[in-house]
Amino acid sequence: MPRTAAILIASPVPRGADRDRRRATAGVVLRSVLEHGPVARSTIARLTGLSPASVTDYCARFTRLGLVREAEPPRRSKGVGRPHVPLDLDDSRFVVGGMHVAVPHTTVALLDLRGRVLRQRELKHERTAPRWVLPRAAEALAAMLAEVRDARPLGVGFAAGGWVDRDCGVIVEHELLGWRDVPVREVLGAHTGLPVHVDGHARALVNGERLFGRARGGGSVLHLFVGNVVDAAFATHDEVHHGPRSQAGSIAHLPVPGGSEPCACGRTGCLQAELSERTLCRRARAAGITDGADPRHVLAAAN
Numbered sequence: 001m002p003r004t005a006a007i008l009i010a011s012p013v014p015r016g017a018d019r020d021r022r023r024a025t026a027g028v029v030l031r032s033v034l035e036h037g038p039v040a041r042s043t044i045a046r047l048t049g050l051s052p053a054s055v056t057d058y059c060a061r062f063t064r065l066g067l068v069r070e071a072e073p074p075r076r077s078k079g080v081g082r083p084h085v086p087l088d089l090d091d092s093r094f095v096v097g098g099m100h101v102a103v104p105h106t107t108v109a110l111l112d113l114r115g116r117v118l119r120q121r122e123l124k125h126e127r128t129a130p131r132w133v134l135p136r137a138a139e140a141l142a143a144m145l146a147e148v149r150d151a152r153p154l155g156v157g158f159a160a161g162g163w164v165d166r167d168c169g170v171i172v173e174h175e176l177l178g179w180r181d182v183p184v185r186e187v188l189g190a191h192t193g194l195p196v197h198v199d200g201h202a203r204a205l206v207n208g209e210r211l212f213g214r215a216r217g218g219g220s221v222l223h224l225f226v227g228n229v230v231d232a233a234f235a236t237h238d239e240v241h242h243g244p245r246s247q248a249g250s251i252a253h254l255p256v257p258g259g260s261e262p263c264a265c266g267r268t269g270c271l272q273a274e275l276s277e278r279t280l281c282r283r284a285r286a287a288g289i290t291d292g293a294d295p296r297h298v299l300a301a302a303n
């Protein structure tokens with residue numbers, strides 16, 4: 001999921017009232033280069049429905065910014081005149097940071113514009129308080145950035161489970177970590193000096209799949225996550241849904257018929273309480289199948 005931020009952060013931000021629309025169009029043009037590159041400008045125009053002049057304009061700006069470069073032209077055919085020089089993503093100049101806070105650890109990574117992981121580190125949570133976790137994640141990212149001095153960082157994508165308000169950049173509630181109203185964007189922005197994009201991990205994963213994975217090229221995706229937290233995210237017609245205060249996909253406390261696990265919310269038989277890795281491992285221990293807390297051992301035993 002750290003991949004999510006790459007293209008979004010990379011889109012240039014024009015001023016004025018049509019900022020959002022132009023930003024969205026810029027994203028569409030960049031995505032078509034990401035998905036189809038090396039690609040001719042005329043093909044981008046056909047794929048995006050934009051006018052050739054508009055595509056040329058966007059591509060000239062991306063080239064100036066160092067996001068896009070001219071690729072090797074195809075072998076000269078019999079026709080006369082200059083061959084069309086295709087464009088490709090320039091993945092050499094920029095990097096983005098990615099952070100994912102899970103319950104036992106935080107993963108910090110550095111990625112290029114194609115979403116390839118260049119560096120990655122897992123930081124075990126000796127404590128789970130945000131004032132312990134967030135500065136360490138920022139330190140780890142700074143150390144990675146020091147190793148790739150010639151690439152410029154564009155920003156940081158941050159993902160966590162629980163209820164994450166993307167617009168405010170706040171973890172509203174993460175029960176298992178005991179986080180409540182944590183202003184992650186503000187804290188990490190202060191530590192890293194970079195723009196920080198915050199989102200729920202299930203939505204971040206759907207975004208990653210749309211940009212770099214199997215769901216590439218648009219369409220509809222439904223993603224169900226079962227780990228220590230249980231949640232979901234979905235996209236229809238290539239649009240990821242957030243809902244009011246980013247609550248779309250909150251399924252943790254749906255009741256499971258016949259469920260018997262007590263939940264932190266006070267009820268019994270909530271989906272998250274029934275399905276989480278902790279419950280799975282505890283039941284496996286009680287049944288004498290495993291003796292640890294690693295769900296992979298339960299899976300291996302089941303296999």
Ligand SMILES: [Zn+2]
Pocket residue numbers: 252253263264265266267270273
């Ligand atoms: Zn519950």
